[in-house]
Amino acid sequence: MLTELSIKNFAIIDNVHISFSKGFNVLTGETGAGKSILINAIEMVLGGRAAKEYVRRGKEKAIIEAIFQIENPNKINKILEEYGIKSEPDNTLLLTREIFSTGRSTSRINGRTVTLTMLNNLTKYLVDIHGQHEHQSLLTWENHINFIDLLGGNKVFKLKKNIKYYYNELKKYRNKLNSLTENEMERERQIDLLKFQIEEIDNAQLEENEEDELMNEYNILSNAEEIMKTIGDITEKLNSTDFYEKSLIDELNNILTNLQKISEHDSKLENYSNIVESIIFQLQDLSRELRLYIDTIEYDPERLELVNERIDLINKLKRKYGNSIKDILKYRDKIYKELQILENSKEEIQKINKEIKKNEDKLSKLCNELTKERRIIGNNIEKNITEELKKLNMKDIKFKVKYDKYDYFTENGLDKIEFYISPNPGEPLKPLSKIASGGEMSRIMLAFKSILAEVDEIPCLIFDEIDTGISGKTAQIVGRKISKLSKTRQIICITHLPQIASISESHFYIDKIVSNGRTMTKIQKLDYDGRIKEISRLLGGYNLTTSTKKYAEEMIKNLKNI
Template sequence: MLVELSIKDFAIIDNININFTQGLNVITGETGSGKSIIIEALGMILGSRTSKDFIRTGCDKSVLEGVFYIEDISILKQTLDELSIDIDQDNLLIITKEICANGPSLSKINGKTMNLTMLKTITTKLVDIFGQHEHQSLLDINNHQLLVDTFGDKDFASLKSKIRELYNELQEEQKKIRSLSMDTSERDREIDILRFQIEEIDEANLSEDDEYNIEAEFRKLSNISKISQSVDLAISHLNRDEYDFQGAINLVNKSLTLISGAKEFDDKLEEFYNRLSDLNFELQDISRELNYYLNNIDIDLDRLNYLHERIDLVNKLKRKYGNNIDLILKFRHEAEERLNKLLNFEKEYEKSLKKIKELEDKLEKHSSSLSGMRRKIAKILEEKVKTELSQLNMSNVDFKVDFKRTSQFTPQGFDKIEFLISTNPGEELKSLSKIVSGGEMSRIMLAFKSILAYLDKIPTLIFDEIDTGISGRTGQIVGEKIYNISKNHQVICISHLPQIAALADSHFVINKVSKSNRTITEITKLSHEERVEEMARLLGGVNLTKTTLKHASEMIEMSKKIKK
């Protein structure tokens, strides 16, 4: 659950810390006080799009932080291990988001930097934010099938995965047959090109070691004069004894003579004498071998020209077929495979057609099974939604999950699902977008969430003004629904309804105040007395009266009985 939320230098928030509790946490406040900013900040912590516009005027960055207690670590253990995130014995995850004015945003989990994809693999398992944009998602019929599928079991998920695999295979096979489906002239033209490319590479007679060996030999032959001069000078330095310049061998011999005369007086010099003697033999051997090397150097201009042409040929092939010989040979192999397919066009075409037919038959069978499972789920869902809506003061609603078949297979089978609703007796079923009001949409969304709450393992649910467009008795029922959800989840609810606020386990109020000629947002966890006053404000406006205070107190007491 979300234990603590810290927001610093964000929009009109200077620095606030909110300590949430288990159960139902309700946040109330005047319109424009900053309730939506709290949700924006939390959304950015969880991985939603950030904006530098939210950085408080005059500040370099905004710092947002959420501290989460993970009661069941097994849900996240594999993901945490894959991302190398350490978690202490208190099972706390600290997620930090820095929004910088002069640089990219930075996200961290327990001190480890995360990119957006990595962050969301964690946060989607921690929090589900449920606000006005979810209303729009329910109006999008593309999401209706996803909602139905949410109620599927492991066998359902396994079958759906199998269909996705078959669909991907079908796509590949259809792509293959499209590449074979060309007119005769186009096919002949490609055959000619492929043959030319293969022959050009074969004529070069390339091997994997060619590139290194050819360049090494070319480098040697093109520098033969420099090599000869260097070797000749090295031999001279080893041997010559002229113009009072003594060679290395002569100098070593003189050193041997000197040590030979001295070693009879000190046994330690024997080792040095032996080493100098070995060095003398080694230098003479090197001198002989260098002389042999120099006398046998062959300046083969024909070979040099051949190597030059060979390098030009390899470079030409590189420009056409790949950056190195390995890639050129790989290109040749793939070209040969493609050529064989084109030469055996009819055989390959028939083979692909047969494969497509087999895949389509399997998809038909599995999609039909999946559709049957969906229809069973839909029947149960229809009854549950109608029951939930009835409890939400929409007793005459008829709700139906409508099935149509898509013209082609999709990765999810062949079902096209749409939710239809009739809010009044005698009216025909229509699309949600055509008939529901804002208040009705809020209740429909809450109905779905109430049903999903028992399947959902996400520990924290956030309701952002889901009570839009409702009041009175309906508001009371919505509040009780949200409270029931909070028995199995931590719930944080932004609300303007006293009926919901009265059921809170923890009640916070947001106020906009002026300090040092600047507007800032403050949030306070209310005591019992403060809560009564806030409830009275929600009931009756700014001017508190004995009547509204009494009514507020009675609502809180009544809610305690409901919660029991």
């Protein structure tokens, strides 16, 4: 249950802290005092869509914190474990939401920053908020099927999951079939294009490593004259044949001879002789290698032109099919498979049609099973909703679930489901969305909440003005129904009716005050005298009379133990 709520700098709320109790909590106050803003703050901390307009003017950010006491922690702790968040030993859960004036927001669970998706995955098991938007969900017939399915439990959930899987498979194969059959001319054009591309690549006879080899050969051929001249000059200097000019090796031989002579005087010089001798041998080897290399170099304009053409061809193919020869060959393999599929499209179409038939048969079976389950649930809902509505002072109500079918598969099955009612004797059944009044819609939604509460196990229900359009005896009955719900879960209810407020176990008064020229919301928990005063106001305004006060006392006395 929700035990603590702290709100700071949120809309007209400056700084409030509320400690909720088990059972039935009620909030009352003047219109515009901030009751709905309080619900908005709770929605935000649970993962609702934030907006910068929520931040109090002149403040950097709004902060909402909520502390929950988890009575059945297994499901919540499992989610926390998946998120890598440590659960508290006392089974408390801290949620924090910060909304900045820039529109950005952050969310935390037990101090750990999480995404909104993670937050919503957790909080859907903590709180169920019923507001005016849920009235609208009942007014839209397409939503009625969801109310049926919510009562279907795990069996309906598994059926819907399987239906969605096979529906997506069916959709996939139908799209494949359409792409193969929708345009025969386009198919032929595509075949011609792929054949041309494959032929162009195959004719090139590409090899993965040839580009590097070609570039190396091109560099040698295009610079052959410079290479031969430079190497010729080097070998000439190493081994000059000019009688009047000594080569580098000749000079080194003279140096070696002189070193060897003086080594007789100092044996240490022998090492230098050895070094020079080694250099001479290396230069002789170098000279031989260069002469052999130069014999392999030949300026060949025809070969250079062929290499250049080959490089141009590869670059052309790279511009069309990939950034490298490897990519080109990979692309070739890919389009070859596409060509095979297109050329063998008749066989492929037969295979696809078999898959379509298989998925349609599977879907048909699953959808029929789901329809049977929904009809069983629908029959129970008709009975249970009628009973609940009679308890809520709609004694002559007739409630019916009408069934129809789509003539095509959807990911939700084949069923069309719509709720019909006849609120008064002698009136025919008509669509709920067309004839229900505000008061009737509030009670119908409360009836659904009462039934769903038996299966959803959500520990906290919040009602934002569930009493719209009702008064008098009906309001008293609605109050008793909410009070009954509060025996098994926490209820937080915003109301303007004394019949509902008087039944609560904890009563909070929301007031709007002006301080230093700024409007702000103030929330206080009422004691017995405060409750008498507030219920008297709800009964007859601010001009309290003895009779009004006495009636308020009687309401609390007579209804608090319902």
